[in-house]
Amino acid sequence: MILLDWGRTAGHAPGVAAIFGTGLIGGNAVGALQRNLSHARLRHMPWDWSLDTSGQAQQIVQAARNVLEGQGDAVFTTIWAAGRSGFGTDVQGMQDEFAALESVVDLALDIGADLPINRRCYIHLSSAGGLFEGQTCCGTDTMPKPLRPYGEYKLAQEAYIRDCIALGRRHILRPSSVYGYAPGARRGLFAVLIAKALQGQTATIMGALGTQRDYVFADDIGRFIADLVHDHASDPTSAGLSTSLLVSGRPATIYEVIGMVRDSSGRPLFVEIDPRPENARHNTFLRSALPSGFRPTGLQEGIALTVRAVSGERSQGKLI
Template identity: 25%
Template sequence: MIVTITGASGFIGTNLIAFLQQKGYIINSLSLKHQNWKNIFPLSGDAIIHLAGKAHDTENTSDPEEYFIVNTDLTIELFNEFLRSESRDFFYFSSVKAVVDSIEGVLDENISPNPLTPYGKSKLKAERYILDADVPVGKRVFIIRPCMVHGPGNKGNLNLLYKIVEKGLPWPLAAFENRRSFLSIDNLSFIIARMLDYKNISSGIYHLADDKSLSTNELIQTVNLALDKKPKLWRLSKKVIENIAGLGDRFRLPLNSERLKKLTESYVVSNLKIKSALGIEKLPLSAEEGLVKTIKSFRKEK
């Protein structure tokens, strides 16, 4: 099977390509940065996986219009080329942030989207164009909404937790009660490979997440487990922590309001629809196993 992938040099792209190549897939990398990419890289093969996009800027310094140029307009151009091509499948990697920025309860595919950021709005606008299109018979179109993806080579907010635990510092946010979904790159790659192989999976929107959500305190305990350390959980006043995060906004400290929100908010994502479509009860890696693998990779990268 021949698969064309955009955003091939990114974290998800490099890991997904390695996974698919091990299974015998032939990969074509398509760079959308070339102005004449349609002529330079003619689309061919069985499937197109569109990973390229402008990521959410947590510093809020990006021009909002850039999100729509990259995440919406370029996606529409690529999708229209797919419709004219002989490729069978189109995977658009959107995000759960195209749905809502915060959620009470569990997020599934039935929710009515209401994103607040330019990032989420640009992703949703592309989704709606794709879902409203007249897709030829024989083609499948998937909207993939992953939650926070992690794995070796991608540190993100997990790196902050790693540094705190590695240095033997206590975790001062234990007073915040929450639950949050994560997605290991191994589970993501497994799901995409199965969707490529299983021809009976219907087009539609699919949320991707590990089987179990974790609280931040459980996450800290998992990081300690990966580093063979005992967890140090401090239940400091929430108000004090929020004030410190406010200072982080002004002076660019490691802990700012955006990062505090990411570390302590609840954001639980259901993966029941995709598992039902794949006919499986659980994903290859548990949430804890995937996180331990990621955390241990940080030490090797030093």
């Protein structure tokens, strides 16, 4: 995990953010926070999913309190982007993730205990794909109908965060199918397709070519998270709750994506289709579902940017 702190300006209070999960979304959020906040500095702290994280938690709590101490108007934000589950994760795997979330919430409550509740903030990354799998034209009023343990537990996580009023201002974010590339992060469908095209290898598709999904660029989510943190530091007056769908509102088929990867990479892309895909349901969202301030990058542009990032890794010999 990463502890990030920043100084006071005329526009915002000083503060600390604890970011759990520094993969594709969390890593982009850290980068955007560094660009958004004055004199931001970060420290990598040990934290893992082991059963006993008490020693790690104590180090994190003490480090955060050391920065917050003596700054009466400071703010504290926790960002949960550490979910490592996927559509196929079983009940035990989701229970393990929930236990990790509980430990992070306990840690956040410990750090923020001496702060007024309006100076605490919690940002939780959920999953629109897991909650609305198989549903189309979803909007802000669409009721989630999870089909797997993955979606059921993501919904349970949201309920847990909603009920924890002591966390302060709570933002529950529901990104749809996230794409992009970050060194060291778990490689998603788009990054795999691009890597295979650049290497002249065959990619296996675990879905149907006609499956419609809503794809959202990870950089856009990172910027949205950074804006939420900055807004809280600028105006820590509310301890309310919000739930947002982070989607593009422009569905695309896997067939379209393959064509865009070919065009952007300038390479042929050979694919092998799973004859019995387990993840081939449509999942689309309305453009009206986008929250204020969220500006999704167009799919063609986002894929081109991802191709550039993956190509950069390959040129350095880091792409496997």
